[in-house]
Amino acid sequence: MNRHCSNTVYNYMTICTNVTLRTRYGHYEFMVMPFGLTNAPAVFMDLMNCRSYARFSKCEFWLKEVQFLGHVVNSEGIHIDPAKIEAIKDWDTPKTPTEIRSFLGLAGYYRRFISNFSKIALPLTKLTQKSEPFIWEQKQEEAFQTLKQKLCDAPILSLPDGCDDFVVYCDASH
Structure with missing residues (x-):
């Protein structure tokens, strides 16, 4: 690389x-x-x-891995930068719609690592609307913690091995 x-x-x-x-x-x-x-x-x-x-x-040549725009690219594939994962782990529960937008902005950047991202984030997204009162309930807390957990345990995106059979699941939630 x-x-x-x-x-x-x-x-x-x-x-x-x-x-x-x-x-x-x-x-x-x-x-x-x-x-x-x-x-x-x-x-x-x-x-x-x-x-x-x-x-x-x-220029740098023959690198084992490259950090690029919040991702780490290496021979295994693309994964989230460990520094971003630490920031996500330390993220406090949002107290305002602006804080929710900030978290959803970061999480949305990595949405391709999370299947059904939009469905998981829906309770949080609703709280960012001006017509909705800001009431943090159990379903918002569950959505927030689920997104944090899935971002911290995100898979490595890689090319499929052409020798084996594989199944393609289409995610139209984004």
């Missing part, structure tokens, strides 16, 4: 369009390509096609 520092490429791509960010402190205009723009990957791909090269000193 190889890794190179391609995220700094965004800092070298100057942009011509007016990309601004409005906050209560004022307007901020980007001078270089920010992360998250819709066309940024296409521009990045054009740079690669024009033979843009990575700096050798920032």
Whole structure:
């Protein structure tokens, strides 16, 4: 497995369009390509096609595993970063809808590791609606603890072994 520092490429791509960010402190205009723009990957791909090269000193080769965007990728497959699992274990019971949204945001990022995620999270999701009063009951506590447990015991996502028979279960809950 190889890794190179391609995220700094965004800092070298100057942009011509007016990309601004409005906050209560004022307007901020980007001078270089920010992360998250819709066309940024296409521009990045054009740079690669024009033979843009990575700096050798920032590249790493023959790694056993790579941490990438909250995941660990190795020869076994993809699994949740252990640092995130520790954060999930230490997560206190939410007291407000905002705290529930924060937890569901983290849990939702890893939803592909949990079958029937939407069904499990439904009692929590209902509490985030403005029309619902915030009343934490047993079913919300069970949903919260179930999500925590399933995230901490999440399986490793890997490619199937082509030699054996396998069954595909489709999860349309997301």
